[in-house]
Amino acid sequence: MPATHPASRPGLVARTLAAATGLTLLLPVTACRQQAWTAAERATLRGLSLASLPPLPPDPSNSVADRPEAAALGHRLFFDPRLSADGKISCAHCHQPALRFTDGLPLGEGIGRLQRHTPSVVGTAFSPWQFWDGRTDSQWSQALQPMEHPLEMGLARTEIVRRVGRVYGADLRRIFGSFPELDEGARFPAIAAPRTDDPVAMTAWEGMQPEDRVTIDRAFAQVGKVIAAYERKLQPGPSAFDRYVDALERGEDKAAAQSLDQQAQAGLALFIGKAQCINCHNGPRLTNDEFHNIGLPLLAGLSSDVRSLRPAVDLGREPGVLALLADPFNCLGTHSDADKTRDCAELRYVKSVGDTLPGAFKVPSLRGVSRTAPYMHDGRFQNLAQVVAHYNAGPVPLLGHSDLKPLLLTLREQESLVAFLEALDGPLTAEERWLRSPTAP
Ligand code: HEC
């Protein structure tokens, strides 16, 4: 354990001084001690630091993912409340730049209240799966769901294509070569969508010609694709932790000590050691991009929400993976631009059965985590101390399976872990103009 390694030079000085003067109580030996890391630990730290983050890989399912004009249009769509039934809810309503693209609420609130907490969008372009249950496999297919969800933005598919076409049709035609202009009438009903909660929209959708449904779906997917091009800009930048690792690598111990204080260093040692956080929170985004059950007890009371569209018990990845496989907008679907013989490996080999799926949720990135309270898929913890206390107790799930064991950390050790999590905060790398509404003065 790094925490028990011999004190480095400043610690020795303090100890010698204390021995000489008898001021042991006033001069704790650990006052300015540095962690002494083994070579293996240093390699681990390197693996967690942003220096190990590869360039954002291309998204073969989205042909406009890296086109600047698509990002510029996606930026406008992301902040446009006209994409909602009541004209008030944009993506940015719940994913606010000032809150690192979250909303500060336990559960997301749009037209109604959702049953899940709003995660940050930052860095998620790297993630093979979107949503807490990973029910989509790209950012563009993810972006389609909130627009149609009755509690989020609440529009029908034909409404979305018609509204977006009216305002942004010319831009979309420049980007994609085509985007439909919908006449209002029998061919393209005002409100039509394959939405099982709305029989009127559903009947209208089923009454449409199959080729007209394809036209709508293609245009709908294009809206998602430009939004995704914008989201790819939102990436995490260096934190105190990254500066610490960089300084260590350069052999500049003093600069390292200035980047990360001793308590945060002790927390880091626990994170990669005794507390085993690194089993799931690893790599430069501090996530293994997998799904795990961490024994969160089922929240009471949610079932009484009459607007709820989910069962009272949130089974997470188990239904999530089935929804992913059934999603017509997944990587293998008609509107994906991927080469289906070569791409989409993640989807083709996805784990879709097993006792680790019920109650499992996506391991979130921990970059900037101190700014995105509350925590977990249901927003149950108000602060990081509560999160760490949960892991410390070694929670046993009521449902499914968890490998977590009680950590038996002292209160001081738990505080150190929190100090380390706080040291993962840093600004985004995106230019300032992407971090505010395009219409803001
Ligand atoms: C009413 C609030 C609300 C609105 C509006 C909203 N979101 Fe979300 N967003 C959420 C919630 C809640 C989740 C998690 C839902 C889940 O896992 O089932 C989420 C998940 C996401 C994720 C997945 C992140 C991850 O780590 O898996 C992305 C990306 C995202 N939203 C982007 C968007 C975009 C783009 C829009 C607009 C088209 C949008 N959101 C509109 C609340 C909202």
Ligand code: HEC
């Ligand atoms: C077995 C895998 C696993 C281990 C080990 C693990 N985590 Fe997690 N962590 C997760 C998952 C999964 C979630 C999301 C769970 C949910 O919402 O249901 C999560 C959520 C979190 C969150 C909340 C993030 C957010 O945005 O809501 C924090 C903070 C966190 N973990 C820190 C830690 C720390 C600190 C440790 C070590 C003490 C640790 N984790 C160990 C899998 C793990």
